Amino acid sequence: MKTQKLMLGFITIGVALLLSTCFFGSSILFLESDTKGKPNLIFNPGFETNPLDEKRMPPGWLLMDSKVLIEDHISCDFSKSVLGFQSLKVSGNAQHLMIISEPFAVDSFGGYFVKSSAHGTTLKGPKLKLKFIGYSEHGKIRSTYTTTLKTSNDWVKATLSVGFLKPDVRFGRVLLVIPPLEDDSVRG
Numbered sequence: 618m619k620t621q622k623l624m625l626g627f628i629t630i631g632v633a634l635l636l637s638t639c640f641f642g643s644s645i646l647f648l649e650s651d652t653k654g655k656p657n658l659i660f661n662p663g664f665e666t667n668p669l670d671e672k673r674m675p676p677g678w679l680l681m682d683s684k685v686l687i688e689d690h691i692s693c694d695f696s697k698s699v700l701g702f703q704s705l706k707v708s709g710n711a712q713h714l715m716i717i718s719e720p721f722a723v724d725s726f727g728g729y730f731v732k733s734s735a736h737g738t739t740l741k742g743p744k745l746k747l748k749f750i751g752y753s754e755h756g757k758i759r760s761t762y763t764t765t766l767k768t769s770n771d772w773v774k775a776t777l778s779v780g781f782l783k784p785d786v787r788f789g790r791v792l793l794v795i796p797p798l799e800d801d802s803v804r805g
Contacts, residue, residue, distance in 0.1 A: 647730040647778040658721040658729075659791055663701025664805070666693055674716075675705065681715040681792075690714065694804055699734040699772055707795050708802030716805075718791040723751065725786040731777040733793065735768045735805040742768030743801060746794035749779045751786035759783040768803055 660677035674680055674691065691714075694706040707714060723729065733747045744767050751760035760782045766775035779789075793805060 647728045647780065649730060649732065649776070651728075652730050658723070658789075659718050660721070663698065663703070664693070664705040665701045665703065668693070668695070677719045678705075679717050679719070681717050697736060697804055704736070704804040706802055706804045708798055710795065710798050712797055714795045716793045716795070720752070720788040720790050723782065723786060723789045725751075725782040725784050727780075727782075729777075729779040729789070731762075731779060731791055732774055733766060733791075733805060734772050734774045735766050735803050736772045737768035737770060737803050738801050740770050742770070743796050743798060743803060744768070745775075745796070745803065745805075746792075747775045747777060748792040748794065749777050749789055750792060751779075751782045751789050753783075753785045754787040759786045 661675055664675040664678065666673065666675040675693070680691065690707055690710040692706050692708075693703045695703045698704045705716070707716075729749065731747065731749050733745075735742075735745055737743060744765050747764050747766050749760075749762040750758055753759050760779075762777050762779050764775050764777050766773060795803060
């Protein structure tokens, strides 16, 4: 009898934990403090580039799904930065731009912390999307995490806590989606 009550208690706790993750999302949370001493998996996280190539995408980053010329909308800004000596400046684009990192290996049972900072030219600047996308070994999208980065005329940071990836996820990419900017510009 006592073992039946104990077993019923374990089953109740198990069901409660399962339901809480279904209704309230994942219970895993990674903080910036958890990254101390850990390697940065993104190549060139500070958008560093040769000053002579300031009108090209920084190494390790691609401009995706865009028919616009990079030179018209993207440049390096050596006057403002958060990480490194420069930032990537985007201005005057008439369509959404997607800046995506090179792929990096991930462990589907691991946890990842993604952060990005951006700076606009107005008090209430454009809203950027920061995404982590997990891919299978064949390049199929298997896990996606997204947050909004609301820019202002000062540096603003957004973070993603990534975990509970699908078991077949083998690599990831970080993506920044920048909305059309008429007379505004953002730096990241």
